[in-house]
Amino acid sequence: MFGLPKKDWFKLFLFLLAILISLGVFGYRLYLEQQNMTVELAYDHEEILSLQAYTGQTQAQILKMLQRAGVTSIVVPEDTLNNLTARGLATWVTGQDLLNMARFGQIQNPVLLALIRSTDVVPENNYIMVDQVATFQRAQNSLINDLGPERARVAGRNIIEIRGQVNNLGNIGLGIDEAIIENLKIYKFQIIPKLADSRRIDAVSLGLKIDAICALTGARTLIFGGNEILGYGGNLTLVAEKMRKNNVNFGVIEFMEQKGSRTLAEYLPGSNIGVHTVTSAQLQRMTKERALDRYLLATLDRGMRILYLRAFTNENLAKDLLAYNEDFISTLKTRLERRGTTVLPVEKVSLGLNPDFSIIFSVFISLGLVPVFYFFLKLFFKNLPENIFWWGLVLALLLSAVFWRLDYFSQWRALMALAVSIVFPTMAMLTQLPKTDDWPADKITFRETLLLVLRIVGITMLGALLIIALLSDSYHMLKIYQFRGVKLAFGLPLLIVAFYYFMYPYRIKSLRFIFKRFLQSKVTLGYVLAGGGALIFLAFYFLRSGNYQLPVFSGEAAMRNFLSYVMLVRPRTKEFLIGYPLLIFIFHNLGTVIDYRYKWLFFTLATIAPISLLNTFCHLHAPLWVSLLRSFNGLLLGVLIGCLLNWSYKTAEKVWRYIF
Structure with missing residues (x-):
């Protein structure tokens, strides 16, 4: 022979x-690759707000632009104290600052004045005031679930008191605003929730949180922010179980080292999707062509199925930033389609x-x-x-x-x-x-x-x-x-x-x-x-x-x-x-x-x-x-x-x- x-x-x-x-x-494998020719263009919701600030356009105008250009999905991060404060939806002060302002007669807000008169304000505590009832309720529940009722309590009308110093308080996930989701659904965008990390939240609250966010958004994919996957430190099995139950994929962000990412991916075989993104700081130093090459390379050479896009806000790039961003997205979509891919929300990837x-x-x-x-x-x-x-x-x-x-x-x-x-x-x-x-x-x-x-x-x-x-x-x-x-x-x-x-x-x-x-x-x-x-x-x-x-x-x-x-x-x-x-x-x-x-x-x-x-x-x-x-x-x-x-x-x- x-x-x-x-x-x-x-x-x-x-x-x-x-x-x-x-x-x-x-x-x-060749057969599977032919089946997996769909690419999802996802845009960060916080970048929409940033683009709104730089261009002076309304949010509706920006969403219509994204729709025209070919964006299929919006990445909606959980609210945090940091972004609620930046958007003017919350006031966050320490007890020390509150007492100092009261001493000099600088407090005009009647709610804060009532707080000072009726409560012993502690200098090392934090005080958060939220005017919108729904946002206040969501923030209150999230902070209590994360920190426990002994550290987070209601201290007055629309005021939450956080006792003692808390690491990373400004980045605790406070859930997702239902009004944002309803607005995005008007424009037929798919929602990709981005969950904040925390080791303090207990298993019951964690499970309820994932169920609630999946039900609210109708998400097909979850991604995670921060240096750790939510649930890292003992609850990743629960997170995987909840994701399977809600039939959502895990968006694995390329080149991003997140503790627990590998373990969660192992728990979810067949439900992992590659995500490629460029940070906002990196993007501002790039030309449009270089950014296009990077996203195309990620898709065609490395099989990434979700391209997580951000806004060009460097005013040196163009006078009309809105048109510049629209041209970037539409060019990316056109080049992807020329290479044989279909730009649509990704449901499942068989790998x-x-x-x-x-x-x-x-x-x-x-x-x-x-x-x-x-x-x-x-x-x-x-x-x-x-x-x-x-x-x-x-x-x-x-x-x-x-x-x-x-x-x-x-x-x-x-x-x-x-x-x-x-x-x-x-x-x-x-x-x-x-x-x-x-x-x-x-x-x-x-x-x-x-x-x-x-x-x-x-x-x-x-x-x-x-x-x-x-x-x-x-x-x-x-x-x-x-x-x-x-x-x-x-x-x-x-x-x-x-x-x-x-x-x-x-x-x-x-x-x-x-x-x-x-x-x-x-x-x-x-x-x-x-x-x-x-x-x-x-x-x-x-x-x-x-x-x-x-x-x-x-x-x-x-x-x-x-x-x-x-x-x-x-x-x-x-x-x-x-x-x-x-x-x-x-x-x-x-x-x-x-x-x-x-x-x-x-x-x-x-x-x-x-x-x-x-x-x-x-x-x-x-x-x-x-x-x-x-x-x-x-x-x-x-x-x-x-x-x-x-x-x-x-x-x-x-x-x-x-x-x-």
């Missing part, structure tokens, strides 16, 4: 089974595999990886005993069971994915690059070169398929869990390829002698410069392999924008500028331009291509079609640049020989 001896047929069967399962998961199926598939894939790892080891140890394979199967089954029993199966899948990310790019290079010093560089055709490159890509893509199958769950696809070991996946294949082609098979027996001779050799300026250059390259390579550790140069940013515009999805720079061009150049110049003594160095640098290719598919949050197109674009552009590099070198060499 396939030229393999009978003893290897079972190994092949296990591997093919793992690949078939992976292809099924791959197809299922990833059923958790039970995911476990079963992962066990079979783990078994299918055992023969791969066995053959990988045989590249270094040709006489590897056959029983190593069988012990590997037993170990894979045993570890799968142990990790599952300890409720750490996600860690087992992550470990398998990391192993795949190291082994497959390495194996692609070790099995396809020449090992002997008789490479026919002068005779090799472009077709043969392309086939060699495609074989390296094909082996690497098998690894990508396996990683997709192992990690295609909603947690990885929303970046709640992230691929672990990125630096190892980028570094170890380089080291293994360098070691293999430098030492194996001829020098491995003399390893001790080579190291001894190396340590005794004289250090020259050339060695120092070469070592320093290698260190700088490796530092740059590793730092640019993570998320934004190094800044992008202006020229590179322009190139990225151009490639994104021309090719729809920008290929990875490491692939089309380093990896693939080097592979093309190596296949046409090994043994002539490239001395066999230094092939290990060129092979190591060329390994960047399969490493980067596989890493593209480790970004589980990215839609598969984006990763596929990015990889194809990198291959196409890299091969073209490689051919151009090779032709340029050959031409320059001929010109040099002709002249000199």
